[in-house]
């Protein structure tokens with residue numbers, strides 16, 4: 001019976017990945033967000049800029065905290081299979097919506113993981129500069145070393 005419950009719980013994780021907006025209330029967070037899952041989220045309020053965040057331990061607990069503090073009126077969320085995926089998603093949203101977000105500081109990577117944001121310009125430069133000249137990517141990205 002426990003195995004069936006676990007399998008059903010796994011299905012709920014897939015179903016719960018969504019980009020819909022839900023009202024940020026404790027009962028709805030408990031109803032929609034699985035417990036003890038890594039995840040990323042967006043908080044919305046009509047009168048305030050959106051906020052992007054993530055939880056590396058329990059997305060439900062993080063969203064409940066926001067619901068009880070009435071930080072926003074609506075939320076959307078995604079569960080992820082790893083902290084790396086959650087961090088990457090948070091960074092993607094941060095860079096895509098940066099002018100509109102209330103987040104002032106770039107998302108911080110989990111302490112125990114040595115990863116960097118794949119969307120920061122300085123991270124793009126590292127692999128490009130390590131490639132030999134003439135690589136196909138050079139056709140699309142100007143090489144600062146080729147300018148006189």
Ligand SMILES: [Zn+2]
Nearest residue numbers: 091117119120
């Ligand atoms: Zn970045």
